[in-house]
Amino acid sequence: MDLDVFVAAHRAEWERLDALIRRRGRLTGAEAEELVRLYQRVATQLSQLQSSAPDPALASRLTTLVARARSAVVGSRRATWRDALLFFTVRFPAACYRTRHWWVPTALLFTAVVAALGWWIADDPQVRASIAAPDELREMTRPGGAYESYYSSSPAAAFSAQVWTNNAQVAGMSLAFGALLGLPVLWVLLQNAVNLAAGLGLMASADRLDVFLGLILPHGLLELTAVFVAAGVGLRLGWTVIDPGPRRRTTALAQEGRAALGMAVGLAAVLLVAGAIEGFVTPSGLPTWARIAIGVAAEVAFLLYVFVVGRRAVAAGETGDVAAADRPVEAPVAA
Structure with a gap:
């Protein structure tokens, strides 16, 4: 031209x-x-x-x-409560369901890595010695030590807000860095896996694995699932840069990027729930089984939300993108 x-x-x-x-x-x-x-x-x-x-x-x-x-x-259109309702009942679960082939394998691989690293740390004294001095390890893993006192170190409301902010940043980084071929997303996942495995291995070596799981599972199930979804979407966005499919690369990135931005809002709401559980339930005086049951219930509710509500929305043609009226105009052009 x-x-x-x-x-x-x-x-x-x-x-x-x-x-x-x-x-x-x-x-x-x-x-x-x-x-x-x-x-x-x-x-x-x-x-x-x-x-x-x-x-x-x-x-x-x-x-x-x-x-x-x-x-x-x-004419101009203002966002309404109906838009918010439509987002949380249709678009967000549809976007989560569409990306399940990315975040479900991510979750399984992450769990396997954490389990392997945790077993290695628990089984090898030399590895534990490289993490910290023996006195420091005993201080971290003793009853009332660092791992237990962490969840009650601040008032529940302030602690929940702090946790939510931190987790939202992790999820946002995973989504934003996806365009860089997804490589930074893998680094974020690896850092989280190492941190979790360290706690798992150290508490297991002190014969306090049950205490650790009782502290991490109530909020960790939903929290980590949200991180997995964000990482999966980031990896999908990175793969779109490599292989946009039948779409033009700019069009594919625009569509997936808009969906990713929408998911950042939805995942922030999910992480808000996880943060509330971590601030109010995890350090509470409830029996361990009751705290874990609350975490499992929250996780099951989210999975049903994605795999039932989201599947129905996708079957009805929803993609998780913004409304058609809000998308850039694109006309078919001969190559």
């Missing part, structure tokens, strides 16, 4: 569309029809430009013009 010829051929249409958008007062019937017609033409021209002769400056100008024209044609 000759860019200068393209601009010369369509500049008059762009200027006319801009003039109609800026027109004060009501348009006549003929002007409204012209606005719609020009909006459709310029949207097609934008697609042609992006696919054949990408020019950042011109593409940015036309993108802004098309967005303003779409707003003039369909």
